[in-house]
Amino acid sequence: MLLVARKALAAVHSKAIRLTTREVHYLSSILVSPPLVSLDLPENWIPYSDPPPLAAFETEQKTVVIDGKVIAEEIRTKIISEVGKMKKAVGKVPGLAVVLVGQQRDSQTYVRNKIKACEEAGIKSVLAELPEDCSEGHIISVLKEFNEDTSIHGVLVQLPLPQHLDESKILNMVRLEKDVDGFHPLNMGNLAMRGREPLFVSCTPKGCVELLIRAGVEIAGKNAVVIGRSNIVGLPMSLLLQA
Numbered sequence: 001m002l003l004v005a006r007k008a009l010a011a012v013h014s015k016a017i018r019l020t021t022r023e024v025h026y027l028s029s030i031l032v033s034p035p036l037v038s039l040d041l042p043e044n045w046i047p048y049s050d051p052p053p054l055a056a057f058e059t060e061q062k063t064v065v066i067d068g069k070v071i072a073e074e075i076r077t078k079i080i081s082e083v084g085k086m087k088k089a090v091g092k093v094p095g096l097a098v099v100l101v102g103q104q105r106d107s108q109t110y111v112r113n114k115i116k117a118c119e120e121a122g123i124k125s126v127l128a129e130l131p132e133d134c135s136e137g138h139i140i141s142v143l144k145e146f147n148e149d150t151s152i153h154g155v156l157v158q159l160p161l162p163q164h165l166d167e168s169k170i171l172n173m174v175r176l177e178k179d180v181d182g183f184h185p186l187n188m189g190n191l192a193m194r195g196r197e198p199l200f201v202s203c204t205p206k207g208c209v210e211l212l213i214r215a216g217v218e219i220a221g222k223n224a225v226v227i228g229r230s231n232i233v234g235l236p237m238s239l240l241l242q243a
């Protein structure tokens, strides 16, 4: 992700901004990229405050390497605290279900990291590991269960899927309100349309925008080059940069 962010940063800004530690801390205390609509959180649950004004950081222009690890740590700390507050306030924690089909090493690693991140944040996670040769019907029945489970708020199907499976058909089965990857056509479509807001946006491009904003990069009005046009990164990245 750091590499993608670096590429994006280099592309949108020939010179970037060096922030003081105080400014970085100020920017990092909250999630600053555009908010996503909350789902079934009670009215008294206010996860984040207003984003900080960026104008204050636009004067000094120098090249800077964004430290994604530091920012990620700060966001994780904030999430741990928010989940803790939620548990105390309403006795519930968010729940994520992950569907992993087959034995691809990379996918196993990504999924393991997602589950570990959930554990560290106090988020419930459930992993459905299905065999490489499983049928579409089997995956769909697992997804239907997760769609109905009220303790599960987010469902993701780790990609790529084995070739014999129809990826679009399977991704369409994830309930819109639980589509944390933002791969459902309605979430993608709403991202592409002016004046509409998707419930979720694919995490890698969303993370890149978060890093850019936290680094004080004013995205509006800049020219950007996005290399690649995958549904997971390139396409949503280009749409987010136009927003």
Ligand SMILES: Nc1nc2c(c(=O)[nH]1)N[C@@H](CN(C=O)c1ccc(C(=O)N[C@@H](CCC(=O)O)C(=O)O)cc1)CN2
Pocket: 001, 002, 003, 004, 110, 111, 156, 157, 158, 159, 160, 181, 202, 203, 204, 232
């Ligand atoms: N259901 C999903 N499947 C897949 C996704 C996804 O977002 N949802 N993305 C990839 C796999 N993946 C996460 O699951 C993932 C892979 C790589 C990166 C990334 O940022 N890579 C950086 C390098 C990061 C580093 O090593 O420091 C890069 O390529 O520059 C993010 C997410 C496919 N499947």
